Amino acid sequence: MGHARALLALDGAQQISAANQVAGRKLSVREAERLVARVAAGAGRQAPLLRVKADKPREIVRLESALADALTAPVEIRVKKRTQRGERGEIAIRFDSLD
Structure with missing residues (x-):
């Protein structure tokens, strides 16, 4: 379910392309989130729900x-x-x- 949630940040064609990459490369949820962030950044959008928690162990x-x-x-x-x-x-x- 986490994989699908990460893909929701993208538009239709981008979702399909990213989903194929996630499945083909057997990415974890966190890797899928990083992929979505890269794709969204390339499209000039900021991916939601991806915050760096540097202050936490x-x-x-x-x-x-x-x-x-x-x-x-x-x-x-x-x-x-x-x-x-x-x-x-x-x-x-x-x-x-x-x-």
Whole structure:
């Protein structure tokens, strides 16, 4: 499902071309998102939903991606503070409807 979501940022002919590349090269969801960003940038458009999370540790970004793929919804992990027993925080899951 993540592959299709990434392709939605492109127009019809670009979607088909990119989908063929994704399937033919057996790209991961993240690789498909990078492909879409390159195609969209070449067409003079900015691809949505592709933000660099430079301020977050790599493990947090990986967990966000895994949860977002499993839940098919945007997920954000916020580390609030460190305690003697480890770190505490929140997991935010965005949704558009309860259906």
